[in-house]
Amino acid sequence: MGWTFIENIAQRLGIIPDLDRKRSMGASGPLRTYPDSEHWHDHVELDANAWPEQVERRYSLVPTTCFNCESACGLLAYVDKDSGQVAKFEGNPHHPGSRGRNCAKGPATINQIQDTERILHPMRRVGKRGAGGWERVSWDEALDEIAAKIRASLKTGAKDRVVYHVGRPGHEGYTNRILKAWGVDGHNSHTNICSAGARTGYGLWQKHDRPSPDHANAKVILLSSSHLETGHYFNPHAQRILEGMMDGAKLIVIDPRLSNTAAMADHWLPTWPGSEPALFLAWARMILERDLYDRDFMENWVNWDMWLDAAHPDEPRTFERFIELLLDEYAEYTPEFAAEECRIPIEQVIEAGEAVANAGSRLCTHVWRSAAIGNLGGWQVARTLHLLNVLTGSVGTEGGTSPNSWSKFKPELFDEPPDPDGWNELHFPSEYTLSHYEMSHILPHLVKDGRGTMDVYFTRVFNPVWTYPDGFSWIGMLENEDSIGCHIALTPTWNETAFFADYVLPMGHASERHDINSYATSAGKWVAFRQPVLREYARREGREVEFTHEVNPGEVWEEDEFWNELSWRIDDGTMGIREHFESPYREGERITIDEYYQYTFERVPGLPEAAAEEGLDALGYMRKHGAFLIEDATYSKHEEEGWPTPSGKQELYSQTMVEFGYPEHAIPHYRIRSHVHPDNLQGEDEYCLLPNFRLPQHIHSRSANAKWLVEIAHRNPIWIHPKDAAKLGVDEGDLLKIETEIGWFVDKVWVTEGIKPGVVGCSHHIGRWRRSQDRGNRFLTNEVTMEDVGEGRMRMRTVSGVEPWKSDDPDTNRIWWRDGGVHQNITHAVQPDPISGAHCWLQKVRLSRPGPDERYGDVEVDTNKSFEYYKRWNEMAKQRETHPRGERRPLWMKRPLSPRKEHWFMPE
Numbered sequence: 001m002g003w004t005f006i007e008n009i010a011q012r013l014g015i016i017p018d019l020d021r022k023r024s025m026g027a028s029g030p031l032r033t034y035p036d037s038e039h040w041h042d043h044v045e046l047d048a049n050a051w052p053e054q055v056e057r058r059y060s061l062v063p064t065t066c067f068n069c070e071s072a073c074g075l076l077a078y079v080d081k082d083s084g085q086v087a088k089f090e091g092n093p094h095h096p097g098s099r100g101r102n103c104a105k106g107p108a109t110i111n112q113i114q115d116t117e118r119i120l121h122p123m124r125r126v127g128k129r130g131a132g133g134w135e136r137v138s139w140d141e142a143l144d145e146i147a148a149k150i151r152a153s154l155k156t157g158a159k160d161r162v163v164y165h166v167g168r169p170g171h172e173g174y175t176n177r178i179l180k181a182w183g184v185d186g187h188n189s190h191t192n193i194c195s196a197g198a199r200t201g202y203g204l205w206q207k208h209d210r211p212s213p214d215h216a217n218a219k220v221i222l223l224s225s226s227h228l229e230t231g232h233y234f235n236p237h238a239q240r241i242l243e244g245m246m247d248g249a250k251l252i253v254i255d256p257r258l259s260n261t262a263a264m265a266d267h268w269l270p271t272w273p274g275s276e277p278a279l280f281l282a283w284a285r286m287i288l289e290r291d292l293y294d295r296d297f298m299e300n301w302v303n304w305d306m307w308l309d310a311a312h313p314d315e316p317r318t319f320e321r322f323i324e325l326l327l328d329e330y331a332e333y334t335p336e337f338a339a340e341e342c343r344i345p346i347e348q349v350i351e352a353g354e355a356v357a358n359a360g361s362r363l364c365t366h367v368w369r370s371a372a373i374g375n376l377g378g379w380q381v382a383r384t385l386h387l388l389n390v391l392t393g394s395v396g397t398e399g400g401t402s403p404n405s406w407s408k409f410k411p412e413l414f415d416e417p418p419d420p421d422g423w424n425e426l427h428f429p430s431e432y433t434l435s436h437y438e439m440s441h442i443l444p445h446l447v448k449d450g451r452g453t454m455d456v457y458f459t460r461v462f463n464p465v466w467t468y469p470d471g472f473s474w475i476g477m478l479e480n481e482d483s484i485g486c487h488i489a490l491t492p493t494w495n496e497t498a499f500f501a502d503y504v505l506p507m508g509h510a511s512e513r514h515d516i517n518s519y520a521t522s523a524g525k526w527v528a529f530r531q532p533v534l535r536e537y538a539r540r541e542g543r544e545v546e547f548t549h550e551v552n553p554g555e556v557w558e559e560d561e562f563w564n565e566l567s568w569r570i571d572d573g574t575m576g577i578r579e580h581f582e583s584p585y586r587e588g589e590r591i592t593i594d595e596y597y598q599y600t601f602e603r604v605p606g607l608p609e610a611a612a613e614e615g616l617d618a619l620g621y622m623r624k625h626g627a628f629l630i631e632d633a634t635y636s637k638h639e640e641e642g643w644p645t646p647s648g649k650q651e652l653y654s655q656t657m658v659e660f661g662y663p664e665h666a667i668p669h670y671r672i673r674s675h676v677h678p679d680n681l682q683g684e685d686e687y688c689l690l691p692n693f694r695l696p697q698h699i700h701s702r703s704a705n706a707k708w709l710v711e712i713a714h715r716n717p718i719w720i721h722p723k724d725a726a727k728l729g730v731d732e733g734d735l736l737k738i739e740t741e742i743g744w745f746v747d748k749v750w751v752t753e754g755i756k757p758g759v760v761g762c763s764h765h766i767g768r769w770r771r772s773q774d775r776g777n778r779f780l781t782n783e784v785t786m787e788d789v790g791e792g793r794m795r796m797r798t799v800s801g802v803e804p805w806k807s808d809d810p811d812t813n814r815i816w817w818r819d820g821g822v823h824q825n826i827t828h829a830v831q832p833d834p835i836s837g838a839h840c841w842l843q844k845v846r847l848s849r850p851g852p853d854e855r856y857g858d859v860e861v862d863t864n865k866s867f868e869y870y871k872r873w874n875e876m877a878k879q880r881e882t883h884p885r886g887e888r889r890p891l892w893m894k895r896p897l898s899p900r901k902e903h904w905f906m907p908e
């Protein structure tokens with residue numbers, strides 16, 4: 001975005017703010033309004049609430065990191081020295097990823113810690129699971145009882161019956177260490193409803209399964225939907241996209257919905273969902289035809305010769321012939337074809353394609369969730385998008401897209417237990433040979449299908465009953481004590497899944513916990529320290545703290561200390577677990593939390609030296625600054641490291657796909673048409689529901705206790721194009737019944753040109769609920785009834801919307817909104833992609849006016865139908881199940897927690 005002459009003069013004269021990135025970009029610029037870190041323990045500022053009186057307030061500013069999305073942006077907690085409590089959060093200018101800036105969710109951390117309904121003490125179920133009865137227990141009781149259950153399970157020799165299922169991760173490596181110490185293949189994650197589709201596409205090329213776009217230095221920024229730019233890495237990416245644009249980069253956004261990012265774009269291409277590979281392949285063909293490919297990168301770093309050997313053994317083995325044959329292979333991907341598949345004008349295909357084709361090594365592309373997680377074959381989106389980087393040689397370059405692992409720091413832990421001696425079939429069923437992550441979204445169906453059960457099941461900051469598709473199947477599994485012997489919810493706030501737990505254990509929000517963070521939010525590599533700020537404040541004030549729950553509100557604890565304590569208690573002295581929790585500094589004694597972080601930070605490259613310059617040790621530096629920049633930029637690492645694939649190159653040709661039964665996908669193509677492709681819809685009566693876009697103010701399930709965020713966004717109407725609204729005869733605010741494959745919900749209509757005709761949208765975050773016996777999150781939850789109406793049919797009805805209530809916080813009595821939205825996810829069928837394993841979020845739906853007894857917020861689901869429907873999708877994977885050399889899955893592919901190698905083979 002270039003500034004006009006007048007704007008430039010106005011900036012220099014100070015008439016308008018100085019927005020020039022070179023003079024205001026944070027770590028390298030002044031950020032003059034931030035206090036100097038030398039005075040962070042003794043910061044004085046005027047109390048804004050006392051204005052016009054000038055009342056001074058004294059603060060200790062303690063750095064930590066935000067826990068409200070994955071980016072882990074820096075926060076500065078302002079601890080009021082009079083009250084000893086956190087008064088507010090601002091950005092931390094020393095954090096290399098966020099550089100002092102945050103999105104709305106960062107400062108709203110104060111709402112979460114001051115939430116009058118938060119869980120402050122360990123709770124144990126009373127009565128039937130899910131019935132809503134709870135009693136307070138001590139940490140000692142909870143730890144001893146849970147430890148006994150885990151001990152009993154481990155002593156049977158089972159390696160797959162104690163499970164940790166994580167929603168919001170955010171701590172590098174620690175829980176895997178715990179599971180390994182217990183000897184269980186027990187890691188489950190939310191990734192298959194999130195990024196597994198994109199990961200498969202990237203993983204096939206380079207094993208590194210995540211992209212890291214260098215937006216700030218790009219010539220062209222190509223985003224396949226803005227999903228990530230309003231969700232994951234939102235703030236760090238958004239600020240760098242703007243910097244790139246201020247330096248002249250063009251922004252292209254592919255998204256059927258006019259997102260905030262699309263609204264800022266030079267080119268918005270509202271493609272039909274799932275058609276993106278057709279567009280990218282058409283652009284690939286343009287690059288090849290016009291000789292705009294990077295010959296040096298292609299010839300040296302791509303396994304083009306393997307494709308020639310496999311597909312064209314009789315052809316000359318020359319690079320020139322390869323290019324000709326690739327052009328033949330891609331002959332069908334014309335601009336006309338792309339325009340027709342995407343349902344956009346051909347001029348748009350060509351105009352945006354020319355910008356892409358001419359971007360050279362500064363083509364910066366990105367896809368994360370969005371189309372890649374929406375469609376059957378969504379993984380093709382990432383694979384074909386990355387092809388554009390490969391062709392233009394913009395892989396690992398300044399202004400291009402690098403593997404995320406180059407910019408992500410992996411901490412060294414004080415002890416690494418051996419890999420688990422078993423394989424968890426419930427997480428990696430044998431038919432999903434290429435599934436990039438655990439098949440978590442079909443867990444209730446696998447259990448119902450008799451493929452396994454669990455003794456102890458931890459959900460950690462994880463709310464599948466609400467967030468996942470088909471929530472009634474989750475409720476069914478959680479309520480059944482034969483399926484799950486004991487369910488423990490580790491969570492900072494109540495949620496729909498915690499209602500169905502045996503123990504609810506309160507864990508800390510951002511400023512109440514320890515974690516190590518490192519994310520590829522830019523081209524550099526950094527590490528950050530999420531620290532419990534009142535613990536650090538106590539230390540600065542000369543007070544000793546043993547356990548973090550001594551300073552946190554109530555008895556809110558934090559996970560490292562919890563896991564250490566639990567592990568110690570599981571071991572009765574015969575199990576070899578305790579040896580993994582001993583201090584590296586004091587032989588035979590239990591490790592302390594300070595020793596754990598001391599050990600890790602002492603091993604961060606460059607950190608001890610930087611700390612010494614300030615007269616500190618490494619832990620002291622991180623306590624003071626909260627973050628450390630390890631490398632400025634991590635470009636071109638392949639020149640030293642190569643690519644960790646079977647061929648050692650970027651894999652245009654995948655022998656793995658051939659061997660595992662998918663030869664038609666040996667190279668990137670558009671062979672799979674999405675389940676919501678127009679050919680698969682029943683004419684004009686069926687629509688595509690886009691249910692997985694994010695609102696920038698919310699996270700999936702942990703922002704309902706943040707009053708500022710809820711005040712900004714609390715409804716999730718159905719986005720519908722005026723043409724479709726006219727066809728259906730509905731106006732703004734009218735009710736529509738949206739029928740999925742397994743049920744229906746009733747929502748209000750929002751008529752907008754910001755959605756493609758034929759597609760309807762509904763944001764992911766809203767529609768939270770509680771029953772009369774449940775508690776928490778009243779800023780955003782409707783009170784509902786739940787009824788089993790027979791033959792597997794479950795019904796939910798809103799009995800009251802959001803209401804004000806009296807509490808210690810006067811704002812709870814000032815709530816002016818009443819509409820808490822509708823829970824759409826629970827009506828979605830599970831649709832596991834047979835290759836990536838990812839849930840295909842997009843739903844085929846029929847739209848109609850609700851019947852006389854059907855009201856706003858009503859939901860009905862047929863759980864028998866949902867199981868049958870799961871079986872149909874599961875069959876797709878079973879039909880192709882292939883295990884070359886007896887391998888369960890490719891040996892070179894990643895697994896988040898890998899068992900010993902012998903378990904990667906099918907049992908005899």
Ligand code: SF4
Nearest residue numbers: 066069073103106235
């Ligand atoms: S982008 Fe927003 S929610 Fe995410 S870590 Fe940064 S401030 Fe927090």
